[in-house]
Amino acid sequence: xxxxxxxxxxxxxxxxxxxxxxxxxxxxxxxxxxxxxxxxxxxxxxxxxxxxxxxxxxxxxxxxxxxxxxxxxxxxxxxxxxxxxxxxxxxxxxxxxxxxxxxxxxxxxxxxxxxxxxxxxxxxxxxxxxxxxxxxxxxxxxxxxxxxxxxxxxxxxxxxxxxxxxxxxxxxxxxxxxxxxxxxxxxxxxxxxxxxxxxxxxxxxxxxxxxxxxxxxxxxxxxxxxxxxxxxxxxxxxxxxxxxxxxx
Numbered sequence: 001x002x003x004x005x006x007x008x009x010x011x012x013x014x015x016x017x018x019x020x021x022x023x024x025x026x027x028x029x030x031x032x033x034x035x036x037x038x039x040x041x042x043x044x045x046x047x048x049x050x051x052x053x054x055x056x057x058x059x060x061x062x063x064x065x066x067x068x069x070x071x072x073x074x075x076x077x078x079x080x081x082x083x084x085x086x087x088x089x090x091x092x093x094x095x096x097x098x099x100x101x102x103x104x105x106x107x108x109x110x111x112x113x114x115x116x117x118x119x120x121x122x123x124x125x126x127x128x129x130x131x132x133x134x135x136x137x138x139x140x141x142x143x144x145x146x147x148x149x150x151x152x153x154x155x156x157x158x159x160x161x162x163x164x165x166x167x168x169x170x171x172x173x174x175x176x177x178x179x180x181x182x183x184x185x186x187x188x189x190x191x192x193x194x195x196x197x198x199x200x201x202x203x204x205x206x207x208x209x210x211x212x213x214x215x216x217x218x219x220x221x222x223x224x225x226x227x228x229x230x231x232x233x234x235x236x237x238x239x240x241x242x243x244x245x246x247x248x
Contacts, residue, residue, distance in 0.1 A: 001055040001146065001168075003046045004103055006113035006125065007074055008036035008089075009067040013118065019217045026217065028066075035070055038114020042174040044184055045144060046112055047078045053146065056080050058106070062089045062098045068200065075195035076187030082198070087205035091212050092120075096128030101206050103133060108169065110146070115139045115173035126173035135169050142177030 012032040020027045049055040059074040062085040071082040085098040116123035130137030143154030153164045241248045
C-alpha cells in the first residue's frame, strides 16, 4: 500500500502573529513553524500502517524552501520520502490542485491529511483533492482500518460517531482520535540522522490560475478587563450582567 500524507507548515499556536502592508500580508518574522497538528495525527496513523502492514509513506507539502525543516521532521518521525511542490501556498484550491497532480502520477492508494490546517482553518483541501482525482473522501475521521483494498472508517458527527466502509483509493481528513495525542511521535536522534539521507524531492508546480486572493487580515478584538465582585455582592453582579454584559 502506498500512502501520501499531506503536511502543512503552520505557525506554532504560541507564536505572536503580526501582519504587514496595512494588514494585507502575514509577517513570518520570529514565528516558530511546526507540522499542522491534524496532519501529525494523519502521519502517525500512516506510520502504524507502515509498521504493521508494510506500507510505504510519502509526505508532501506545497511551499517554498522554508518548509523543508517541517518535511525533514516528518522524515525523522519515519516517513520514507518527502516531496515539496515549489510554490507559495496561496489558497486551498491551489494546494489541492498541486497535491492531486503529484498523487495522480504516484498512484497512491491512500491519501491522508488533517481535516484542516490551524492557520486558515479552511477545511477544504481533502475534499478538493478527492474531487479532482474522483476518489471517495471521509473527513472528521477518528478511526481507520485497512484490510487489503477495503477500509473501515469512523468519523465524528454531530452528537455521535458514524462507521463507514469503503474501498481504496481513498482520501481521509483526520483529527484527534485517528490516533491519540499520547501516540504522537517525537523524532529521536537516530530518526533525525536517518532523515538527512532520505530523499526530499522538489518538483515545480503546475500552471494554475488563482481565483482568490487574501486582501486583508484582522486580529480578534482584545478581551476586556475582568471585573472582580465579592461573593456577598449579588446585586452588583446582577446589575453588571444586565446592564453591561446584557446576558439577562
